[in-house]
Amino acid sequence: MKKFFLKFIGCLGILIAFLAISQVVMPSIAYAGDDPCLHGMRVVGDKSIYLSHMGLFNSNCHDYQALFEVGFTGANNPEDKYLIAQNGDPEKNEFTLRPKNNFVLSELGSGKNTSFKADIFEGQYERLPDQPPKPLISDVNVNIKRVIHFRAFNPNAKISPTLEYLLFGNSQEQYVAHKIIAPNDFDQILAAKNLIPLTDNELNKALTMVFPNRPTPNESEMFRLSLKSNDPQNPAIQINGKGNQKLAIGVEYFKETRDYKKTS
Numbered sequence: 091m092k093k094f095f096l097k098f099i100g101c102l103g104i105l106i107a108f109l110a111i112s113q114v115v116m117p118s119i120a121y122a123g124d125d126p127c128l129h130g131m132r133v134v135g136d137k138s139i140y141l142s143h144m145g146l147f148n149s150n151c152h153d154y155q156a157l158f159e160v161g162f163t164g165a166n167n168p169e170d171k172y173l174i175a176q177n178g179d180p181e182k183n184e185f186t187l188r189p190k191n192n193f194v195l196s197e198l199g200s201g202k203n204t205s206f207k208a209d210i211f212e213g214q215y216e217r218l219p220d221q222p223p224k225p226l227i228s229d230v231n232v233n234i235k236r237v238i239h240f241r242a243f244n245p246n247a248k249i250s251p252t253l254e255y256l257l258f259g260n261s262q263e264q265y266v267a268h269k270i271i272a273p274n275d276f277d278q279i280l281a282a283k284n285l286i287p288l289t290d291n292e293l294n295k296a297l298t299m300v301f302p303n304r305p306t307p308n309e310s311e312m313f314r315l316s317l318k319s320n321d322p323q324n325p326a327i328q329i330n331g332k333g334n335q336k337l338a339i340g341v342e343y344f345k346e347t348r349d350y351k352k353t354s
Contacts, residue, residue, distance in 0.1 A: 124150065124151070124194045124195065124196050124197075125150055125151050125194070126192040126193055126194050127151035127152065127192050127193075127194075127195070128188070128189055128191075128192050129143060129144070129151075129152070129189060129193065129195050130143075130144040130186060130187065130188055130189075130215065130216070131143050131144055131158075131186065131187045132144060132184070132185065132186050132187070132214075132279070132343070132344055133172065133176075133185040133186065133187050133210060134176075134185075134265060134279050134343045134344075135173075135176070135263070135265070136173070136176060136177055136263065136281070137173070137262065137263050138159055138259070138260065138263060139159070139160050139161065139162060139169065139172065139173070140157060140158065140159055140160070140238070140258070140259075140265065141156075141157070141158045141160055141187060141232075142156070142157055142267060142277065142279055143155065143156035143157075143195065144186075144277075144346070144349065145243070145270065145277070145349070145350075146349055146350075147243055147245075147272075147273050147275075147350065148245070151195070152195070153242060153243045154195055154196070154199070154240065154241065154242050154243065155239065155240075155241050155243070155267075155269070155270045155277075156195065156198070156199060156237075156239060156240045156241075157237075157238040157239040157240075157256070157258055157267060157296055158198065158234050158235075158236065158237055158238060159234075159235045159236040159238060160232050160233060160234055160235055161232075161233045161235055162210075162227075162230045162231065162232060162233075163230075163231040163233060164227075164229055164230050164231045165229070166227075168210070168227045168230045168231075171226070171227050172185065172210060172226075172227060175212065175226060180341050182212065182213075183341065183343055184212075184213055184214060184343060184344045185210060185211065185212060185213075185226070186210070186211050186213065186214050186215045186216075187208045187209070187210050187211075187230075187232070188208055188209050188211065188215050188225075189206050189207065189208045189232075190206070190207040190208055190209065190229070191206065191207070193206055196240075198234060198237070198240075199237055199240035201234075201237065203234075204233065204234045205231060205232060205233045205234065206232050207229060207230065207231060207232065208230050208232050209225035209227065209228050209229070209230065210225060210226050210227040210230055211223055211225055211226055212226050214344075236294070238258045238295060238296050239256055239258065239267075239295065239296035243270070243271075243272070244271075244272075247271050247272045248271070248272060249271050249272055249275070249306055249308075249309065249312055250269070250271060250300075250306060251305060251306065251307070252300055252301055252302055252304055252305050252306055253300070253301040253304040253305075253306050253312065253315050253316070253317075254268075254269040254271075254298060254299065254300055254301070255267060255268050255269055255299045255301075255317065256268075256269050256296040256297065256298060256299065257282070257286065257288075257293070257296060257297045257298075257299045257329060258293065258295075258296040258297070259282075259293060260290045260293055261285065261288065261289055261290050261293070262285070263281075263285075264281075264282040264285055264286060264293070265279055265280065265281055265282060265343075266279065266280050266281075266282055266299060266317065266337070266339075267279045267296070268316065268317075269298065270350065273350060273351060273352040274309050274347075274350060274351050274352055275309075275312075275350040276313065276316065276345060276346060276347045276350055277344070277345070277346040277349070277350060278316065278317070278342065278344065278345040278346070279342075279343045279344060280317055280319060280339055280340060280341065280342045280343065281339075281340035281341050281343070282337060282338065282339065282340060283338035283339060283340040284336075284337065284338040286329065286335065286337075288329075297329050297330050298329070298330055298331075299327050299328070299329055299337070300327065300328045300329075300331070301315075301325050301326065301327055302326060302327075302328055303325060303326050304325060316345075317339050317342075318339065318342075319339065319340065319341055319342040320339060320340065320341075321339045324336040324337060324338050324339075325337055
């Protein structure tokens with residue numbers, strides 16, 4: 091029995107030593123399947139600044155839905171310049187961000203990487219008439235303040251039986267992003283007119299918002315029942331499966347369908 095115990099202790103010591111070494115010399119499993127890529131993002135927010143990753147299904151780089159709160163630093167007050175532009179014309183409120191270099195997206199999600207440099211554009215930079223497009227703001231330092239939502243797409247997932255969005259923001263401003271599940275799907279962010287009574291701590295991560303009166307048995311119903319800017323219905327919502335509230339919907343920042351279609 092004593093020999094067995096000593097042998098067990100010896101094996102345990104070897105295992106601990108191996109794990110300690112592996113943290114230094116071996117890459118994290120979380121990043122093993124990811125490649126460094128150029129991760130375009132949409133920029134939203136009227137007071138704080140949020141990024142929404144421009145995802146793609148069936149991609150070893152872009153098959154994530156990700157939301158971040160960020161700050162902009164650099165020459166000529168880039169944060170103020172963006173906020174002034176965003177609050178200037180509600181009909182021209184789609185802004186996108188193109189990083190200056192490739193990086194591994196999951197390293198932003200884990201906190202291993204907390205900053206990168208980028209240019210900011212009015213409109214979707216890949217679809218502007220002038221190519222290459224002229225940035226609204228160049229060489230911005232993008233600093234991650236908070237990872238709000240980070241989720242890899244599940245290739246076997248099915249659409250939700252009822253309409254689902256993600257609620258994010260803080261106690262002073264709130265936004266809703268459509269929860270992207272499976273092709274054919276869409277990405278969309280709108281502002282919430284009425285603030286849901288939640289604390290900043292409760293909103294530290296995005297909360298799942300279900301619309302129980304909007305069943306989505308198929309894709310066509312999901313698109314038909316999707317949220318509309320200034321929807322007069324103020325639909326009923328449940329947050330994380332609880333509550334019986336209504337949501338007043340404000341301005342729409344974007345609705346992207348092209349990048350989430352089924353591919354052959």
